[in-house]
Amino acid sequence: MKKILLLCFCFVSILSVKAQTEEKKWNVGLHGGITQYHGDLGRSFYKTDQTYYGFGGLSVSRYLGKLFDVNLLLSKGTIGYNNTETGSFKSDFNAASINLRFNITAPEYIVRPYVFAGVGAILFDNQLNFHTENYDYILPSAGAGINFRLSPMFMLNLQETFMYSNKDRRDGIDNADGDFKKKDAYLTHMIGLTYNLGNSLDTDKDGVSDKKDNCADTPAGVAVDKKGCPLDKDADGVADYLDNCPDLAGSKTLNGCPDKDNDGVEDSKDRCPDQAGTLILKGCPDADKDGVADIDDQCANTKPGTKVDAKGCATDSDNDGVMDDVDRCPNTAGVIALKGCPDADGDGIADLDDKCPKAKGTAENKGCPEIAKADIVRITYIGSKIFFENNSDKLKVASLSQLDELSKILYKYDGASLTIAGHTDSVGADDFNLTLSQKRAESVRQYLIGKGISVDRLTSIGYGETQPVADNKSTLGRAKNRRVELKTNY
Numbered sequence: 001m002k003k004i005l006l007l008c009f010c011f012v013s014i015l016s017v018k019a020q021t022e023e024k025k026w027n028v029g030l031h032g033g034i035t036q037y038h039g040d041l042g043r044s045f046y047k048t049d050q051t052y053y054g055f056g057g058l059s060v061s062r063y064l065g066k067l068f069d070v071n072l073l074l075s076k077g078t079i080g081y082n083n084t085e086t087g088s089f090k091s092d093f094n095a096a097s098i099n100l101r102f103n104i105t106a107p108e109y110i111v112r113p114y115v116f117a118g119v120g121a122i123l124f125d126n127q128l129n130f131h132t133e134n135y136d137y138i139l140p141s142a143g144a145g146i147n148f149r150l151s152p153m154f155m156l157n158l159q160e161t162f163m164y165s166n167k168d169r170r171d172g173i174d175n176a177d178g179d180f181k182k183k184d185a186y187l188t189h190m191i192g193l194t195y196n197l198g199n200s201l202d203t204d205k206d207g208v209s210d211k212k213d214n215c216a217d218t219p220a221g222v223a224v225d226k227k228g229c230p231l232d233k234d235a236d237g238v239a240d241y242l243d244n245c246p247d248l249a250g251s252k253t254l255n256g257c258p259d260k261d262n263d264g265v266e267d268s269k270d271r272c273p274d275q276a277g278t279l280i281l282k283g284c285p286d287a288d289k290d291g292v293a294d295i296d297d298q299c300a301n302t303k304p305g306t307k308v309d310a311k312g313c314a315t316d317s318d319n320d321g322v323m324d325d326v327d328r329c330p331n332t333a334g335v336i337a338l339k340g341c342p343d344a345d346g347d348g349i350a351d352l353d354d355k356c357p358k359a360k361g362t363a364e365n366k367g368c369p370e371i372a373k374a375d376i377v378r379i380t381y382i383g384s385k386i387f388f389e390n391n392s393d394k395l396k397v398a399s400l401s402q403l404d405e406l407s408k409i410l411y412k413y414d415g416a417s418l419t420i421a422g423h424t425d426s427v428g429a430d431d432f433n434l435t436l437s438q439k440r441a442e443s444v445r446q447y448l449i450g451k452g453i454s455v456d457r458l459t460s461i462g463y464g465e466t467q468p469v470a471d472n473k474s475t476l477g478r479a480k481n482r483r484v485e486l487k488t489n490y
Helices: 002-019 373-384 397-412 430-450 475-481
Strands: 026-039 053-063 068-083 087-103 111-123 135-149 154-165 185-197 417-423 458-464 483-489
Touching: 026 068, 026 154, 053 087, 053 185, 068 111, 087 135, 087 154, 111 154, 373 397, 373 483, 397 430, 417 430, 430 458, 430 483
Parallel strands: 417 458
Antiparallel strands: 026 053, 026 185, 053 068, 068 087, 087 111, 111 135, 135 154, 154 185, 417 483
């Protein structure tokens, strides 16, 4: 017996070592029970008036699938029958059987009934003498049982096993003559405690083994379902532990919170949950694009780009009664008639458009006053008194006093512009005359600039001999053609 137990222990140890890489597919158990006889001397199955004989056993089971496993049972005990009328016998035995087991319920159930069938052998010799006369084959063994899960590791086992011998001789009577029904049979009533071998690998410690875990990287402490994935009560694709709104289906981009108007602002933070709006306005629309939500906007038709106040209305920065959106001069107080622009000289022309904002003028002169006729005459006269050195653009000294007077007149009319036109007679080459006339007009311009007249008020043009005012054939005519003409304008 000790040798058998040692052999069984080594066998189970080998299986358990191999099973350590599997998920608890091995199971070992210790069993005990009683045997009953069925044969030529009598039929004692399930009778209580006969002597009972005991046995012990060791089992090893291997998981094959959800409902199937294979079981090896090694047992040792006594079989016998005691009847004063028909006779009696008693024999020690060692038995081994291997059975295919069909479980009626799946592994997750606490109670698992099953049926099984298989083959085995019985050695009727306490000394383990394997002489032919000492052993019978069990063809078949069959029965049923039930397992009760006490914990993830331990189960309580109850089993009934029918063993049909291939011989009819252990009771001392051999009259079967090949008839299966007359051969010896045995019944065992067994109870045992079994243990599941192997360590279930559970990397994320969520209680679901890696083999069954569809989400093997779940953070520690997160509640999971049977497949090891984080719970998602609202089924929106965002796990509850990441879901800011775990009871309401929402979008992944908003961490599981709903957004009815799809404007990117979750409903709980959306001031206008039924209207698409902008994030900066907390989900409200802004029809006139003035930066004020429509629900707050008291001037909802403001022109785009208009500066508005907190109520969405155009501002009046200079407080002149003209709103900034129509005020041509929004930062300077003006008059309504001139669209918010000032008119310093009171001539009805906004300073913005007035070339002479400090002097009353006319619209024809762009806000500048009329140039007195006497001054116009004088300017024309001065132009006729400007002379140059022969074949040169150098001004003669006598001309300088005339230009000084001209600069004083121009100071009076600071909005007026002056065009300086240079002309020559026909003596000499055309190109030379054109260049000379341009240089002489430019000399006058530079002199006036030197007197403080603004550059942008002076224009110089050379016409050469192209615009004669007299006949170039006479000395007097040529003298008239050598001239500078001055013309003022606004």
